[in-house]
Amino acid sequence: MRQRWSPPSRRAPRAGRRALIGRPAGAGPGLILAAAVCVAEVGRALSCACGMTAAGRAGKRGQLGEADYPCGRGRFRRRGMGAATMRLNQNTLLLGKKVVLVPYTSEHVPRYHEWMQSEELQRLTASEPLTLEQEYAMQRSWREDADKCTFIVLDAEKWQTQPVPTEESCMAGDVNLFLTDLEDPTLGEIEVMIAEPSCRGRGFGTEAALLMMSYGGSKLGLTKFEAKIGQGNEPSIRMFQKLHFKQVAVSSVFQEVTLRLTMSEAERQWLRAQTNHMEEKPYRDGSTEPH
Template sequence: MRLNQNTMLLGKKVVLVPYTSEHVPRYHEWMKSEELQRLTASEPLTLEQEYAMQCSWQEDADKCTFIVLDAERWQSWPGPTEESCMVGDVNLFLTDLEDPTLGEIEVMIAEPSCRGRGFGTEAALLMMSYGVSKLGLTKFEAKIGQGNEPSIRMFQKLHFEQVAVSSVFQEVTLRLTVNEPERQWLLDQTSHMEEKAYRDGPTEHR
């Protein structure tokens, strides 16, 4: 997360900010959900373990993690804290040592009331645009549980194609190769995105 620890991405529906210790309590509450544990293949952690995980992620050079905020709520400053605006997270894992241009993307919209509103789609688009323009990525993969139809459909709408099914892990792998037409489409979809230094703007007063 050293890659993006001072980066904030502003979209229309969502704002992406680095995962900091102030986000941990809300994140911890989310991950008590058995549904989210199942969808993300996660084990429940104690609050202390969650803080330790956040610290380790912050030092990782091969992980790019943003917390997804509800842009409308976040922009209604003065008022809500970032923690109260949180709706999910989005991650890029740069762990393929043989191919540094490949990023594995994950998106989680944890707040039930915020699902089906395009938050996940925009979060994924902003992250992919950032990956292409700032990190030199040309390929993306998404590994999704076979039962997670909404997430599979979302990535298919983002031009990902299914390339593998694992019956052992009960997940499908979808992939997108960012050729020039795809790159232009992605940049067009995110032409409204603003990149700012984190803690500039409303959050610096909180």
């Protein structure tokens, strides 16, 4: 869920990432496809850098079509327009069958920082290592940012055990929505990362994506969702296809595909059926009380 500024030369596509999933258990970090960026493309990228911010990753790892690793790339994002509603989730908890989504608070920073010391995750998310102090500053920035909605993904089974555990001990990953189109506030880019190895391949990414889509539609007014995935990340592509996403574009520069889901009435009914078990509850910072 971190923002990263990366020069265009570093904006290579990644396989797997926080919104997508990418390779079988025990496999290497996945195929990282280097984009052959021509001089003209670099020039365009540099000309776009002013006034834009960098952002996270997407993805998951591939087991039975489910992704657990970032699949996007470090790329520039324009700031959202009139998107104050993106902070609505700061007091919201979403309870599913497998995962619990909670706002990203300072309690979660140490574990998140530990995850991001992994060279593999740094590579997949196009991130640079931060100090713990910088990580806390990043968390505060993300908490207040108006163009994104971020939840930490918790393991629901652990979270509901007794005695009540800390949220940090239940952390599995994160899920995000970004406003990616200044001219269309109803479009959100979804990203998911299951960073905790023991939580991969268990359906956490799929449910986290579904809960986030439901929340984005009902609370943020989103009617279209996009996922950007490295072309070599077939498991992530299959996962989003199972969630009714359709391929709409291919980038030869970043070697990634863009998949989109437009919420027709039939799709809304389908999403409601997939998430009718979801409970929305008030969240208190640091609260781990399951009930």
